[in-house]
Amino acid sequence: xxxxxxxxxxxxxxxCSTPKxxxxxxxxxTAMPESTLKPTFTRALYRCKVxxxxxxxxxxxxxxxxxxxxxxxxxxxxxxxEMGITYFDFGWNAEDSFQxxxxxxxxxxxxxxxxxxxxxxxxxGKNISGETVNLTTKNNEQLSxxxxxxxxxxxxxPENNPAECAQIDYGTEKxxxxxxxxxxAMQVHQTRLPDTVSIKHYKAGFVIQLHKLKQNxxx
Amino acid sequence: xxxxxxxxLCCLLMAxxxxxxxxxxxxxxxxxxxxAEQLKDNARTVKSIASDFVQEKHMKMLQDKVxxxxxxYFLQPDKIRIEYTSPFxxxxxxxxxxxxxxxxxxxxxxxxxxxxxxxxxxQVLMDCMRGSVFSNxxxxxxxxxSATQYRINLVPKSADLKQYLTDIDIYINKSDFxxxxxxxxxxxxxxxxxxxxxxxxxxxxxxxxxxxx
Numbered sequence: 001x002x003x004x005x006x007x008x009x010x011x012x013x014x015x016c017s018t019p020k021x022x023x024x025x026x027x028x029x030t031a032m033p034e035s036t037l038k039p040t041f042t043r044a045l046y047r048c049k050v051x052x053x054x055x056x057x058x059x060x061x062x063x064x065x066x067x068x069x070x071x072x073x074x075x076x077x078x079x080x081x082e083m084g085i086t087y088f089d090f091g092w093n094a095e096d097s098f099q100x101x102x103x104x105x106x107x108x109x110x111x112x113x114x115x116x117x118x119x120x121x122x123x124x125g126k127n128i129s130g131e132t133v134n135l136t137t138k139n140n141e142q143l144s145x146x147x148x149x150x151x152x153x154x155x156x157x158p159e160n161n162p163a164e165c166a167q168i169d170y171g172t173e174k175x176x177x178x179x180x181x182x183x184x185a186m187q188v189h190q191t192r193l194p195d196t197v198s199i200k201h202y203k204a205g206f207v208i209q210l211h212k213l214k215q216n217x218x219x
Numbered sequence: 220x221x222x223x224x225x226x227x228l229c230c231l232l233m234a235x236x237x238x239x240x241x242x243x244x245x246x247x248x249x250x251x252x253x254x255a256e257q258l259k260d261n262a263r264t265v266k267s268i269a270s271d272f273v274q275e276k277h278m279k280m281l282q283d284k285v286x287x288x289x290x291x292y293f294l295q296p297d298k299i300r301i302e303y304t305s306p307f308x309x310x311x312x313x314x315x316x317x318x319x320x321x322x323x324x325x326x327x328x329x330x331x332x333x334x335x336x337x338x339x340x341x342q343v344l345m346d347c348m349r350g351s352v353f354s355n356x357x358x359x360x361x362x363x364x365s366a367t368q369y370r371i372n373l374v375p376k377s378a379d380l381k382q383y384l385t386d387i388d389i390y391i392n393k394s395d396f397x398x399x400x401x402x403x404x405x406x407x408x409x410x411x412x413x414x415x416x417x418x419x420x421x422x423x424x425x426x427x428x429x430x431x432x
Contacts, residue, residue, distance in 0.1 A: 043283065045285060045306070047307045049322065049323075049325075051325075060322070060325060060327050062309070062320075062322050064285060064307075066278070066281075066283075066285055068281050068283055076280070076281055078278060078281065080276060080285070081336075081337075082287070082303060082307075082309050082311070083274075083337070083340060083403075083411065084274060084276040084285075084403060084409075084411030085336050085340075085383050085384075085403070085405065085411070086405055086407065086409055089280070089407065101280065101407070102406075102407045104382055104383065105382055213306040213307060214306055215285075215286060215305070215306040
């Protein structure tokens with residue numbers, strides 16, 4: 001718990017993140033139905049671990065992340081510690097409007113909430129524009145770019161299997177702020193939530209690792 | 220007619236002073252001193268405890284629950300090992316005011332004085348085992364009794380702790396004073412139940428069980 005204040009500070013620092021230029025050439029602009037980026041699920045339970053470093057000191061936080069999707073397309077994300085105490089309970093309605101239902105005082109920092117909100121929205125495919133710019137990389141990967149808040153999401157897909165996406169970057173045209181890696185690769189026209197996700201926050205220097213547990217899941 | 224109304228009123232008053240939980244009628248205990256003494260006496264004879272537990276986190280708004288399970292060990296005077304085995308591996312060892320957590324391959328040593336919620340829940344667990352549950356200055360306690368169990372309700376005093384927990388209910392067997400259930404109620408209506416089973420007292424437990432290698 002004492003590390004939560006460090007994370008808040010790190011999230012603040014992350015707003016001025018490191019450059020990681022994309023090597024790409026503009027190709028075409030298309031429109032993708034926003035629903036194709038949204039996974040279909042009822043419930044999913046993830047083991048969640050956060051590892052980072054602040055002022056030469058390492059920190060570690062862990063718990064369980066419970067994702068629940070309702071029939072009316074409303075979604076909830078509840079993070080609790082191993083003993084069951086809720087740290088936060090976030091929700092989105094059918095129009096992807098975000099709401100904080102509950103959060104403990106130590107985590108109730110706007111920058112921290114915005115960071116988690118965006119991280120979850122990328123996994124859940126919420127508030128991502130269907131406006132697509134198709135690009136290529138040096139490695140001949142197919143790269144599609146979608147507007148997301150003040151930046152863009154870059155979906156990396158191998159040329160020989162464009163239905164799979166192993167990596168999503170969030171950033172500007174010049175900088176990567178956050179990198180999502182999926183193992184195994186996520187299907188672009190998602191039908192289910194990914195099994196494992198690694199979310200690397202550059203500059204802020206912390207990594208969130210999510211591993212889907214067998215219990216409390218659809219599958 | 221007046222007599223009937225009076226009888227009905229008396230019945231309602233009697234019913235309101237009792238709690239019906241899990242099919243058992245719990246009546247408020249006027250004198251907790253005897254129970255407090257019995258718990259202390261029992262704790263003097265119990266040097267170690269080993270138990271299985273199932274934990275269920277009930278989320279009111281989501282109408283859903285998250286289940287986990289594991290092993291619980293206690294060794295007098297102040298050692299506790301909580302080992303989650305399903306659906307994830309997580310080990311928490313408390314000894315001498317310090318907590319060691321093993322999460323996968325990662326071992327974290329922390330002083331629980333920095334974590335109010337964890338400190339309180341762990342202290343309550345420790346108090347249950349040591350028979351000192353009524354002596355905790357951080358909580359206001361009330362107790363009830365049914366034919367087979369005691370129920371002790373602990374309400375936190377501090378505002379800091381109240382943001383995590385509204386109260387904790389402890390269920391204790393009358394026959395052997397073993398804790399059968401611990402319910403942690405949260406302000407948002409969620410609650411986490413820890414149900415203990417296959418409890419064995421005074422079995423041989425090595426000190427090594429309370430160390431992380």
